[in-house]
Amino acid sequence: MKLIINKLSFNYKSIAALKDVNLELGVGEVMSIVGPNGSGKSTLLKCIDRILKPKQGAVLINGRDVANMKHGELPKIIGYVPQNSTSTFPFTVFEAVLMGRKPYIQWSVSETDKEIVAEILKFLGISKLAERHLNELSSGEQQKVIVARALAQQPQILLLDEPTSNLDIKHQLEVLSIIKGLTQSRQLSVIMAMHDLNLASRFSDKMAMLKHGCIFAVGTPKSVLTEENIESVYGVKSHVTNSVLDSPQVTPIEPIATGVENSEESK
């Protein structure tokens, strides 16, 4: 589905977290949101999914404002993968992924629901974990379970908040390849907040760079990841080359002493 973010603003109490954000995402596209801690990446994702109510502006899906959608409609369109998701009580992997079917079930679970969950587990290669408890898994496995839960919603748009931050390089590549694959096989549109610029550049069609809640640059990874942009947004001197995979490769060199003041990212 086509997603348009129109003049979106959001405040935490009196602190402005997002200012006049405009973005567009087409069907089957992957967009990375990059930027330093506290630049508003997570807040932007939460505003798109109505977890936070924006102060101004609108999020339009195929031309419809999400604020006007019926209760229970949005969870069938947008799947959200939070930064960290632990549950207090031990659920099995199957049960956890089944919760992604919540928007479709009232009380009893249909055969279709179970089939969908089993198919997704197989698709992500975690079938053998189905009866294991969530808190017995490694971070990489847990991340796949959370992605699986979001996919169980059968969404057309997937939002991921730093999906690779706790993962080893193999799991990073696995998770991102799966997501990239879904954009082709299921026409899924993806927005992900990313810290790792090189992974972001490799797996994204589009990239938006945030600074203090504003869009600083938007476009292809090649046009956004320039040494000048990285210096003025992150306050870091860097060297950008073309990688063997033909995507921009950022090598950070050193922070600029009298640089940007970074606040800790608020959750």
Add this chain to the structure above:
Amino acid sequence: MSTASEVKKLYAKGEKRKVLVILYAFIALLIITVISVSLGAGRPRFMEAAQVILSKIFPFLGINPGSKNTQNIILLARLPRIVLAIIAGAGLAASGATMQGVLRNPLVSPFILGISAAAGFGAALAIVLGIGVFSPYTGYIVVANAFIFSMLAMLMVYGIACLRGITPETVILAGVAVGFLFSALLSLIQFVAPEYEALRAVVYWLMGQLFTATWEKNLIILPIVLVANALMVRHSWDINVMSLGEETATSLGVNSRRVLLICITLGTLATASIISFTGIIGFIGLVSPHIARMIIGSDHRFLLPCSILLGACLLLCSDTLARLVFMRSELPVGIVTSLIGVPFFLYFLLSRRRQLWH
């Protein structure tokens, strides 16, 4: 790599097993009930008890109901008390499981809003002020007072929590504060209580007992507990999803604050209506959900019914024991629940390897 259909079958098998566990728990409750009816002070044993009950349920069968005395013991003394134990155990356990779920905290009991202290204060006030002097245990004024103050505590907690937004943290902390307030007031009343008899009555009330059970009282408590339990079970999926945290719950279309408020109110209503009649019966509401979780897992669709049945079994066992061990004097059941519940609980705790919560 297992195929999708195998995974699905495996889960379906697990579901069936859980339904069976619930069925077994129900059968266990029936057996305990039958044993409990057949035991106790006075002569009637199993056969006589069965005759009395069958003759009442199926009058057309023409079963000899036995002597008037036997009938009285079964129908007016034992049965109302057994029924109360089942209702109270079920209600407390369901409230405990629900509240632990929506507040995402395994240490939560149904008294989390401070209602045990508040109900105690209300009851003490009525007892000490001499209302219902002649029958301080059974007086409806004590009951009404206990209930009113429970509701007052609940509203106070909501009032305080609202100032910062209703979240598990604000509800729990406000509940603790209100609980301390009422327990201070309760202590104050006990301290200034003019006569020994009133003080004794207050202490006795606080320990919790079921021997004042009557059909009339059961008919007041039953509908409240029944409706509250049914509504809590209906919210099973919401409670499941809420254990993933507020953000994920919102993204799955669950309004956490609304579900939190509904579930806490239902649990508190059920609990208040029970303890207003019985006094403070602790332990059941805290521990039954944990035992149930260890047996059947965390999916509230199964966890709630299982907790309900376990709570009923636990309280009925405890009260039957309280009746038997001290035939003449009435041992408060609140003491027995912990005495027999703790070893039972520890057994389950130590025999499990898996992490219990995060």
